[in-house]
Amino acid sequence: MLNQYALNDPGYTLNPALISENTFINCTNSIAIRETRTYIRNNYFYYDGALFPIFILDFGGGQPEITNNAFVLGRPNMFIDNLVVADNGDLIQNNVFISPTSADEPFVYTEFPIISKNNHFEGGLIAHYLAYQAISPQLVIKNNNYWNTRSKYYPSYNNPYIHTEIQKDPMFIDSTDFHLQKYSPLIDRGDSSVLDKDGSISDIGVYGGPFGESYVYIDKAPRAPSGLTVTLSADTVLLKWKKNTESDIRMYYIYTDSTTGVTTDTNSYLTSTNDILLKIPKSYFTWGSAYFRIVAVDSGYNKSQGSIAVGVVLTGTEEGEEIAAERYRLYQNYPNPYGGAGKEKTKISYELKKRGYVKLRVYNVVGEELAILVNGEREAGYYEEEFGAPVIRKGLEDHILTSGIYIYKLEIRDSETGHPVFNESKKMLYVK
Template identity: 35%
Template sequence: MDSTIIDGSVLTASNYLVYFFENSSTFRNFNIIGPGADKVGMTVWYSVIEASDCRISEVEIGLLQATSSVKIKRFIINIDDYDTYSGYIIHDACPENTCLSIFTENIFFIKHSSWPSLLYFFGGEQIIKNNIIIGEISARKGISFESQKRVIFKNNLVSGFRYENVSVSSHSDSVFLVNNNSMNVLYANVYGGAFQINQGDKTILKNNIIQNTNIGVSGYLDAVRSDYNLFNNVNTPVSNGAYLGEGNIFANPMFVNDTLPVPNGTYDLHLQKYSPAIDKGDPSITDVDKTRSDIGMYGGPEGETYVYLDLPPRTPKNFAYDYNTAHRILTLTWDMNTEYDFRNYNIYRDTISEFTPGEFNLIGQSDTSYYVDNLSSITAQNIYYRITAVDSQDNESQPGNEIAVLIVGVKPGVEILRDYILYQNYPNPFNPSTIISYEIKEHSYVKLMVYDIKGELIEVLVNKEQDAGYYEVEFDASVGSKQYAAGKPLASGIYLYRIEVIGKGNIPVYSDMKKMILIK
């Protein structure tokens, strides 16, 4: 069968839109649309199926597979928002251990699921390669292999699940978890995390990038060994019997665009030219170009060849200061860059606001996230600083926020005159959450609000007095405001966020509004 739209949006009589029973079929280029909850997009029962280039949406279960062998390639399966919270995609029962499931180059989006979103259990061999598996809103668990004969899980991205991304337990043969990116686990506590492994003595865990999670690798029953994995922003790399072997790296992997992976997002998880993950995988594994393997989803013999981009460091942010009045010493601080090839910061100073940094106003360099400037010889009342980050190849970032300094009176003192600034949210587009940051230059009353495109209030994020400084606040579209949206998830679209700052005497001193895009 080839090239058909199956529109089951008004289906009520059957729970199954496409059903294969005791046959051998090829199925490609289908668009399967369901009516929502309690429906299954595609069911394979006692069959051998090869299917490719299909899209399944508006169903509760994308693919139900039992006692069958399948080859699924280039599917897009989108499990939507249903109150039953059982939106797992694959359910495989094969007690005879004769089934073979091969999933390659697929994209899975799961919004709600109390079960593991991709569930394989009771026998058979699973080969899962080059897939993107993204959890959204309240998808609790990512992919789970239970009671399998053998598992090969390579070159996949798993991101955004609440408690665990990848879980493996009770397998009778080897499990290979190699060259994956497992990232952005929201609430892993004692167990769970990027990888939850049972029977670690049969599990090969190597060449993975593990990022943004409380727990990296959690063992259970038998210890699991972590070799040649890269950990970044992981509070507990290994726990509960898991242990570090050889070749592990703790560093920023330097992705081309390290925004949160979301459907149709701008994220790009290819490695930059000087990433510490390049050629640092297991020496026995080679990349497509026959060099030593990279760590991460594009490394290994089934990864990709691509040009490593040499990009500038990230722009410095979150500036603060300390001033010693007696000695007229100003100390500036900011967040430290973590790029592997970071070299130093350039410090620029001028007496003109909004100046362009250049060789004539470069006053110093620092390889740490602070700079000390002696102002005893400064006669100008106002001076301004801008700071950039520079890497080992002399690539220079855009300058951070301008820092305005006022030298006050005959006996000099210093005050950082922060502008009132509302920054663009990051990431943008986003799903399900994003960070909104702003600066205020003096103690003020601040209100930060989110509206829909019609101007209706969605949520009040900030409503209080705050001191001068830089602030960040998270907006989570998965729940919306309990007060204004009844706790319901927000739909995809354009939203507005607005800041209002009230100064002394209850006088408005600043307001601004920006757009942000939620894409599910």
């Protein structure tokens, strides 16, 4: 960790300076500028330490152009200083500011008018702190996106460009890849005077604008629905869940079964709906308890993973009691045994009650690792992975499965603490 400025311009030169394509990790203070014209672009700033970081500090006079950078705070419940301290005339354009918490200080602090446009702000308490002489006709804040950020500006002011400001799910590829998915509301939503490399209107975010990147927008599946509740009211089973925030959600599929192991296939399919509320007559069910999962479907008919299973008791003394299956769980693979007769692959299902780092691996009986099915962050929800012939693993591309017992192992670490929270193995049988 650096406790001083990683790059400090003392102002001895009037030549323009370019700071580009650098990575700053846990630098308490990363860049300080005095008077020199400075271009800060395409850098990555990350901090998850215990102090109060300032990523960029403009002491005045340099009027830097701060473009196409990612500013990321990696830990919740942390306190920050001001990620960017700007000065008169600074340009802050096509950046991404990410905080996993409502930190007590702003992303951008300025005492003078600045130009802030085409930026994405996510989390945090304040996007722009406008002090002293900042609020003036020269202040330009436009075409920014604010997602789960408490306040766009503090103190509040009558922004003449408020009609260009939006609050939308950005639909990034994932939490560490800030490329936009197909149908993202940030596509072509920047200031019309700024163009992307392909000549279209700038996207909001780090890959938009003339110093961004031309790329193909990927149509990914939606996130798994969350917040499912199931209640019994008179003779009706009532399901409610949170609405997905992606812009291209088309409908939801509902699956049901008599056990917590509700699969998201045709055998368990119940119905579809465009709503986030569903009423089902109790008489439909012949079971003592009914469990449900919800799957989100987008306009391209891509399906999300299933929600966490939640059920309700339908008969007996505990009738009407909700059964929440919010836990970590590894299910038995299906089919089992598998192999031959069109069953060369089997599905391994697991469940996360909260976001975690997941490793799912397959071994033979002598402990040789045959496949890594998952190795990365996953949101809370229900997941299914396929395993079978051929085995896909570096160095084992041509490995042929032989009849016998195989072991699959699920390990989960809490994303916030890094501590192990789940570790379980199960056996499966492959028959050629």
